[in-house]
Amino acid sequence: MSYQKILVALDRSNKNNIIFQQALEIAKHNQAQLMIFHCLALEETGIGNYTNLYGEELVNWNQSMEETLKQEIENINIWLSGYAEQSQAEGIPTQMDWKLGDAGRWIREMAHTWQADLIVLGRRGRQGLAEFFLGSVSNYIVHHATCSVLVVQGKELSE
Numbered sequence: 001m002s003y004q005k006i007l008v009a010l011d012r013s014n015k016n017n018i019i020f021q022q023a024l025e026i027a028k029h030n031q032a033q034l035m036i037f038h039c040l041a042l043e044e045t046g047i048g049n050y051t052n053l054y055g056e057e058l059v060n061w062n063q064s065m066e067e068t069l070k071q072e073i074e075n076i077n078i079w080l081s082g083y084a085e086q087s088q089a090e091g092i093p094t095q096m097d098w099k100l101g102d103a104g105r106w107i108r109e110m111a112h113t114w115q116a117d118l119i120v121l122g123r124r125g126r127q128g129l130a131e132f133f134l135g136s137v138s139n140y141i142v143h144h145a146t147c148s149v150l151v152v153q154g155k156e157l158s159e
Contacts, residue, residue: 003027003148007035007116009107009137010083015122019152020083023120026150027092032118036083036096037110038076039103073098104140111147120150 008023010016020036027034080096087094095114099106111119123138138151 001148003030003032003118005033005035005114005116006030006118006120007037007107007111007114009037009039009103009119009121009141010080011038011103011122011137013122015152019120019122020086022150022152024087024090024092026118026120027087028090033093033095034087035110035114035116036080036087036094037107038080038098039106040072040076040098040100041103104137104144107137107141108144108146111145116147118148118150119145120152122152 003026006023006027008020010019023034026032076098080098084094084096097110099110107119107121110116119141121138121141123136138149142149142151
């Protein structure tokens with residue numbers, strides 16, 4: 001089977017390079033396009049014990065969260081650009097994108113919208129109750145994607 005559009009989903013784990021290299025090798029072999037994608041999860045943050053919901057504390061908290069998000073988005077763009085430059089240097093037509101929210105649903109949606117025929121992603125190795133309660137993005141994608149899925153286990157690529 002030949003792949004034409006490969007979506008590689010990266011998170012901030014230490015397995016990113018292995019996952020990216022696997023997607024890059026498949027893209028080179030198939031002369032395919034590559035979409036490098038990241039989903040920034042909304043972490044639940046407590047507002048704290050504010051006595052006045054319309055007070056200065058809430059305004060300061062909101063400004064702080066906005067600045068943090070703006071900096072994180074800037075960091076993501078720089079981080080993804082590094083991968084995009086690497087694949088473009090290998091002659092692979094490459095795009096990058098990111099979304100804010102639930103990773104599984106965004107990966108599925110991005111693959112569908114971009115018409116990917118392969119999704120490459122890693123897994124964190126959660127098992128048992130941790131996977132049950134925290135969920136598994138890779139498991140969600142395997143069961144809900146409309147294209148082929150490669151789940152990279154994080155082992156070194158053989159040369």
